[in-house]
Amino acid sequence: MKIAVDAMGGDHAPEHPVAGAILAARELGAEVLLVGQENRIQDALRRHSSAPDVSIVHADDVIGMDEPPATALRRKRNSSIHIAAKMLRDGEVEGFVSAGNTGAIMVIVKLYVGTINGVDRPALAVILPSRRGRTVLIDVGANIDPKSHQLVEFGVMGSLFAQTILGLSNPRVGLLSIGDEASKGTGLVRSAHSALEVSPLNFLGNVEARDIYSGNADVVVSDGFTGNVVLKTSEAVVETMLHLLREEFSKSRLNMVGARIARSAFTSYRGRVHYAEFGGAPLLGARGLSVICHGRSSARAIMNGIRVTMEYGRHRVNDRIEEMLAGLVLDPNHERKSQ
Structure with a gap:
């Protein structure tokens, strides 16, 4: 490739x-x-x-x-x-x-x-670590003010991404909000909730930000503004935790010995949580394969962005998104429903 x-x-x-x-x-x-x-x-x-x-x-x-x-x-x-x-x-x-x-x-x-058939706007998807494995968060910055039917498209694209890249047969899809009740959230969230309920997705309902990391959902759908805030906060928390650990290990000779003993565990931990190991964010819904990496990406992060691109192409993610969206039509209220 x-x-x-x-x-x-x-x-x-x-x-x-x-x-x-x-x-x-x-x-x-x-x-x-x-x-x-x-x-x-x-x-x-x-x-x-x-x-x-x-x-x-x-x-x-x-x-x-x-x-x-x-x-x-x-x-x-x-x-x-x-x-x-x-x-x-x-x-x-x-x-x-x-x-x-x-x-x-x-x-x-x-x-x-351009975009593939059935997609109004492409969306950026990232994979985040959770207690049960990994969670897909979509969108993380491509669409600041989307419509509710576009959030349904994000859900479809995120679900197919989770199937092909994470190997999940029927991903659980949640809508990011401030509570799990359907009545909570902005007008956009409430409208999207109604649209997702009648979609062919395995829709759980609303989820909170903590559910991204608890693993209670496999795919979490959000507008790009909120998703980007979640992503940047997550990156900062991880980097702060790693920094604090290094500080503690350097405070005494005994701590330094302990750090050497636990080095492999902490190397493994960093690999599970650091953005460089996850590569970039695929621009799902755009024709071709485009992956956007973090602006501060290291050489390893760029390499993993290339790896994600290769996996994205090998699993024909775009073709599968187009096939699934072909089964959804817009009703008079501009929401997508399955045919």
Whole structure:
């Protein structure tokens, strides 16, 4: 599978995207094309003496992490994101991975690649750890103010993602709210609850944020604003816990000895909870395979983003989403119902 990697995307570009691409080529056998300013990519490649062969596709422009998406769309037509999205559209690559400006990626990918049939808006899905395994949270930033029928689409896409990637036969789907009663939540949540009840999904009803980590639901549906707040808070909690543990272990010689004894356990713990191990967030519902990584992604996080892209393609997630959404129609109140 050929995958375009935005070498200019993220806080540590091009060093980390280049290093992640090298890891993916070496450990996953991925065929990677690095897209970006060729001279800077070559400089980064030279720091890896035994790097496998990777191709470079030159792009003149770089979209900054804080640039407004509309400005990036109009003024930087030769950016690495534009070029990679065109390659995805034209079939030159099967997947696209970037740690760049999320808003710009969303707008540009939707412009060049479009959405699959039955999807109004693509959504970002992430996998989070729970007491019972893992939970899919969708949406985490693509749609700040969606409609209720779009939340149903998110539920369908998240459910199929959980089936194919997590291997769950009938994922339990919950709607994120401030209580489990159907009457609680915003107008959007109450309307979405009614629509999800008549969908073909295994819908549990409303769930609270704690249910994401308790494992009481396999898929949790949210608007992009709330989902992003949950995701960023989760990342901060994990990083704070790891920092506090390191502080405690360094306070005494006895603690340091204990840390050495428990090193393998803490390494395993970090692997279960740290965002770098989960790769990026697939942009579900967009044509082609697009995965958006954290802006602070390490080389390992980029490699895992490439791994997620490969798994996403291997399991034909987009085809299955399109097939399931074909069985849903809009009623006069603009809610999706099964045929």
